[in-house]
Amino acid sequence: MTELTHAAAAAVRPAVPGYRARVDAALADTAPNDSASQVWSALGAAEVLRDLYHRGGVAGIGPDPDRLADLLGVVDARADNGVTLTVLVQAASAVPLLAACAPADGPVRHALDQVLSGAAMAALAATDRTAAGSDLSGLGTEVALHVDGTSELLVDGGKRWIATACEADYLLVLARHRPGRHFTSFTWVLVPASAPGVGIRSADTDLLTSSGTGHIELTGVRLPMDHLVGRPGRGMVEFARHMGTERFAGALWAVALTSRVLADTRQALVTREIDGLSLWDNAAVRQRFAACLVRVRQLRALCEVLGGRVVDHHDLAAAAMLKSAAGLTVDPVLAECAQLQGAEGFARGGAQRIRSEAGVLGIGGGVTELVLGTVADSADALLAELRS
Numbered sequence: 454m455t456e457l458t459h460a461a462a463a464a465v466r467p468a469v470p471g472y473r474a475r476v477d478a479a480l481a482d483t484a485p486n487d488s489a490s491q492v493w494s495a496l497g498a499a500e501v502l503r504d505l506y507h508r509g510g511v512a513g514i515g516p517d518p519d520r521l522a523d524l525l526g527v528v529d530a531r532a533d534n535g536v537t538l539t540v541l542v543q544a545a546s547a548v549p550l551l552a553a554c555a556p557a558d559g560p561v562r563h564a565l566d567q568v569l570s571g572a573a574m575a576a577l578a579a580t581d582r583t584a585a586g587s588d589l590s591g592l593g594t595e596v597a598l599h600v601d602g603t604s605e606l607l608v609d610g611g612k613r614w615i616a617t618a619c620e621a622d623y624l625l626v627l628a629r630h631r632p633g634r635h636f637t638s639f640t641w642v643l644v645p646a647s648a649p650g651v652g653i654r655s656a657d658t659d660l661l662t663s664s665g666t667g668h669i670e671l672t673g674v675r676l677p678m679d680h681l682v683g684r685p686g687r688g689m690v691e692f693a694r695h696m697g698t699e700r701f702a703g704a705l706w707a708v709a710l711t712s713r714v715l716a717d718t719r720q721a722l723v724t725r726e727i728d729g730l731s732l733w734d735n736a737a738v739r740q741r742f743a744a745c746l747v748r749v750r751q752l753r754a755l756c757e758v759l760g761g762r763v764v765d766h767h768d769l770a771a772a773a774m775l776k777s778a779a780g781l782t783v784d785p786v787l788a789e790c791a792q793l794q795g796a797e798g799f800a801r802g803g804a805q806r807i808r809s810e811a812g813v814l815g816i817g818g819g820v821t822e823l824v825l826g827t828v829a830d831s832a833d834a835l836l837a838e839l840r841s
Contacts, residue, residue: 473523476501480527489539489663490574490620492528496540497571505544506552514552515698516544518760522705529709532802534810535663537706538817539617543568545702547575547625549695550641554683561643561682564623576621578644578669579692582611589627589639589689594671596628596642598685599678606681608642608650608674616817618667619655621646626671627692630685639688643680650674660810697772700779700818701756701763707779707814708753711786714807715745718790721797738793745786752782770834773819773827780821783814 479499483492496502505524508517524544528537551565567573583593594610608628618624624644631638644651652670683691719742722733732738755778762768763775791804798804815821828835 472501472504472517472520473527475499475504476524476527480531483531485531485533487536488620489536489617489665492531492536493540493543493574494571496524497569502544502548502569502571506548514549515764516549516702518701518756518764521545521702521764522708522756522760525702525706526709529706529713532713533663534710534807534813535661535665537710538661538664538813539574539620541702541706542577542616542699543575545699546695547577549698550577550625550691551575551643551682553691553695554641554687559679560677561680564643567622573622574617574620575623575625576615576617576646576665576669578612578615578618578624579627580612580614581627582613582668589692590634590636592627592629592639594626594628596626596630596640598630598681600675604678605675606642606678608644608671608676610671612669612671614656615667615669616661617665618653618669620665624651624669625682626669627688636689637686639692640685641682641688641691642676643682644671644674644676648674648676661813693769694767696818697763697767697769700772700776700824701760703814703818704752704756704775704779705760707783707811708749708756710807710811710814711745711749711752711783711790714787714790714804715742715749718742718793718804721794732793741789741793745789748782748786752778770827770831773824773831774835776819776824777821777828780815780824783811784808787811 479495479501480492483495501524505516505520506514521544525537525541528540548568551561551568555562555565564573564575568575579589581592581594584591594612597607600607608626610628612626622645624646626642626644628640628642629638630640646653650672651674652672653667656666656668658666719733722738723731725732755775759771759775762771787804787808791798791808794804
């Protein structure tokens, strides 16, 4: 069995009860304006990051689906969408990818241990400056192996709109090691953010500002060969496996986020009155609100049914279903909430702002319309499952 910590060095941990309460306790002393790195550090110090991947007492590569839901729910409750985004990408993609490829020792193992302890953060640098986000096989970032006959590698290229880039200690860079669009032409490289030739600048946006989203330039970055993450040619394969978990995590966050905004909206409707009656007593308002509640409950049910298939069995069709469902749920629900809140929805940090930031759930990890194509590709199997 592949384990998060190398089998020869790791002791199996007992199952830890009350995971959500432990996450709550870990973040109890964080301030509302604490940075993503401060939140991640608090989670790591409390050991909740390591325990996220210990399932039934065994350290597995994939996160426990229920614990991942608890983690994102508690982090989302802080109402800082940028911070939640950084936690999501690291917990669902960066850490599992490092864990799947880390040898017993060396820089990749060291980076994994630091990230899990909260002492460091890792950015997943896949989206490339030369290709659309949905066309990773067209990326232009390149890595030359054994450059000039040495035991070094050389990375050149650029990455755009990378969450956590401005706070990361490590960059997990997807690069091309040989020409062509074949899936075996790509490799992951662990690039320390402080390495010579690395330039990082903040993205020009007023949204998700605490996510540390930025653009990365890689100019003649030379590193030892042991900074390869996994075997050359396995980059796209590993990415596909862990992208499914990130899509599942996005659906979990969509449930937490929309539930939070719905609760705030209901409170606003209860407290606002017209002619002595609260808006909540208006039948049309109640129906609109209830329709949103049904949508979110349906999304949560999908998460509960499909989460294990995505994390444990790398079911890409199930991951696409969750990603599509999240994209089709979040904007309509938040748009309704923003409308129901009226002028208050335009307040600083209000529903209109949240709706704009939540747009990342319809783009990150694959644009909803394109992911629906993957669902359509599996139509026969999905229909058979529905009729069985």
